[in-house]
Amino acid sequence: MSTTLSWLTQASKSLSQQHLQLAQKRQAVLTKPAGSLGAFELLAIRLAAMQATQRPSADNVSINIFAADHGIAAEGVSAFPQAVTAEMIKNFARGGAAICVAAKQNSANLHVWNLGTVAPVDCGAVVKNRIIAPQTANFAQSPAMSSDQLNNAMLVGVEAAESACLPEGLFIGGEMGIANTSAATAIATVLLGCNVSDLVGPGTGLNADGVKHKASVIDLALKRHNLSGSDALQVLKSLGGFEIAALVAGYIRCAQLGIPVIVDGFICTVAALVAYRINPSVLDWFIFSHQSAEPGYQLLIKAFPNQVPLLDLGMRLGEGSGAAACIPLIRLACAWHNDMATFEEAAVSEQSEY
Numbered sequence: 001m002s003t004t005l006s007w008l009t010q011a012s013k014s015l016s017q018q019h020l021q022l023a024q025k026r027q028a029v030l031t032k033p034a035g036s037l038g039a040f041e042l043l044a045i046r047l048a049a050m051q052a053t054q055r056p057s058a059d060n061v062s063i064n065i066f067a068a069d070h071g072i073a074a075e076g077v078s079a080f081p082q083a084v085t086a087e088m089i090k091n092f093a094r095g096g097a098a099i100c101v102a103a104k105q106n107s108a109n110l111h112v113w114n115l116g117t118v119a120p121v122d123c124g125a126v127v128k129n130r131i132i133a134p135q136t137a138n139f140a141q142s143p144a145m146s147s148d149q150l151n152n153a154m155l156v157g158v159e160a161a162e163s164a165c166l167p168e169g170l171f172i173g174g175e176m177g178i179a180n181t182s183a184a185t186a187i188a189t190v191l192l193g194c195n196v197s198d199l200v201g202p203g204t205g206l207n208a209d210g211v212k213h214k215a216s217v218i219d220l221a222l223k224r225h226n227l228s229g230s231d232a233l234q235v236l237k238s239l240g241g242f243e244i245a246a247l248v249a250g251y252i253r254c255a256q257l258g259i260p261v262i263v264d265g266f267i268c269t270v271a272a273l274v275a276y277r278i279n280p281s282v283l284d285w286f287i288f289s290h291q292s293a294e295p296g297y298q299l300l301i302k303a304f305p306n307q308v309p310l311l312d313l314g315m316r317l318g319e320g321s322g323a324a325a326c327i328p329l330i331r332l333a334c335a336w337h338n339d340m341a342t343f344e345e346a347a348v349s350e351q352s353e354y
Contacts, residue, residue, distance in 0.1 A: 004151050005233065008249070012281040013258035016052035023048035023056075029342045033351065037336060039310065040329070043287070044337035047330070050260045050285065051168050055338045058330040061108035062164035063320055064250065065092060065099060065174040066156070066243035068115040071138035072221075073179035077214040079205040082135075082178045086119035089176065093123035098317055099174055102324035108172075111163075113156055115242035130156045132242050139186065140221040143238045145245070150233075153242040157249030164259060170330070171254045172262045173247045173271070174320025178204070181294065184270040186218045186239040188300055190227045191273055199296030201266070201316075232277035240274075247271035248278070255282035262323040262330070265292035265316060269300050276304065283307075287330075290315055290322035 023045040028034060035041065047056035067089050073082045091097045092112045095104070103110040112127045118134045121127065132152050136144040145153070157173075164171050177183075181203035189196050200215040225238050236245055248271045254261045255275075263272045263286050275282050283304060291297060291312035301307060310329060315322045343350045 005154065008233070008252055008278050010256055010279075012255035012279070012285060015049040015284055017049070019052050019054060020045060020049035022054055023337065026054070026337065026342075029344070029350075030340045031343055031346050031348050032340070039308070040333040040336060043310075043330060043333040046287070047260065047334065048337070050258065053168065056334045057168040058170055058327060058334055060166040060169035061106060061172060061327055062166065062169060063099065063103050063108050063110045063172045063174065063324060064113060064160040064164065065111070065176060065320060066113045066115060066160075066246040067117070067176040068132070068242035069117045069135035070177055070179040070183055070241050071136050071144065072140055072182050072217070073135075074138050075140050075217045077182045077217055078179045078203060079210060080178055083119045085176060085178050086117040086121045089114055089117065089121050089127055090123055092176075093126040097319060098321045099319040099324060102321060106324060106327040108324065108327065111160065113160060113246065115153055115156060115246060130159075136241055139183065139239050140217055140224070143225075144183065144240055145237050145242070147237065149242070150237045150245055153245035154249035157246035157251075158253045160246070161250045161253035161257060161259065164254070165257055169259055170262055171250070171259045172264065172320045172323040173250055173268055174264055174323070175243045175247060175267050175318055177241050177243050180241050180243065180267055182214060182218055183239055183241045183244060184267040185296060186222060187235055187244070187274065188270045188296060189218065189222060190230070190235045190239070191232060191277060192299065192303060194299065196222070198299055201294040201296055203294075232274045236274050244271050244274075248274045251275040251286070252279050252282055255279070255285035259285070261286050262326060263288045264320045264323040265290060265318060266294035266297050266300065267318060268320070268323070269297065273300065273303055289326045292316050292322070
């Protein structure tokens with residue numbers, strides 16, 4: 001691959017072990033039985049170490065939606081026409097999508113990045129146009145991206161990460177692109193070394209016959225590419241989408257800058273897997289938001305050691321919506337950690353050693 005991508009393997013910022021230990025000590029003396037707040041305690045401790053502070057915060061949230069079309073859509077692998085990608089970008093711009101509502105509800109900054117659609121999009125300054133091509137190539141017939149296209153897509157992710165570098169901020173990536181569950185499934189199949197049938201799902205709402213056809217298309221494409229033993233970057237170039245590549249780079253750059261990443265559902269978790277395979281140090285900076293209802297997610301999340309999603313609510317929308325749903329929980333974890341009284345402050349007797 002091009003040496004212009006050599007930055008991808010640079011180490012992530014180290015967590016603050018000092019603040020990790022301070023947070024653990026504080027949780028031990030708050031007015032509650034030890035461990036009684038479960039994952040909220042672990043979340044607050046992790047954020048304290050990520051942000052190198054005794055008062056972790058989730059006040060500054062940057063939500064970045066990357067959108068692009070996929071050539072594989074020509075194979076009939078989606079329940080919706082390809083025009084929906086551009087139409088949804090316009091919906092994002094108008095504030096009508098689920099992620100727009102979530103961003104407003106949580107006072108989060110929302111940015112929409114258009115990397116290329118078959119149908120034209122004109123949304124003024126609301127959408128950041130970083131057009132690479134109208135769509136990727138059809139990976140059933142050829143590699144999805146050229147080396148230059150991959151590099152350019154990744155630079156958009158870098159731009160998003162660097163523009164989100166706020167004090168004690170969080171980064172949420174989301175995606176939009178008709179047929180992108182096919183690209184994500186193909187990538188994950190190769191990286192996990194499993195069968196397409198283990199991962200393939202309905203995506204935008206395919207019926208049983210549609211899912212079977214989708215699996216067949218992906219399976220034949222993977223046999224044509226013969227990517228067994230290929231590195232994650234080559235797999236991404238051969239099978240991915242512009243928006244998936246942007247997510248991969250955004251996640252890696254956030255980890256290098258020390259920005260916690262809230263990972264959304266199936267497609268974003270596939271992007272996180274690519275990032276992790278390229279640069280294992282990024283895992284310290286990932287918080288997995290929710291158990292996607294896509295069938296392949298359960299196998300996918302096992303590829304990340306000791307990681308458990310915060311929520312399981314049957315969601316599979318994408319757009320970063322599941323990650324955004326976790327913002328109130330993360331803020332509550334911080335508030336409990338920062339503002340609860342200690343046993344000493346409250347003059348409450350602590351647990352004895354018996």
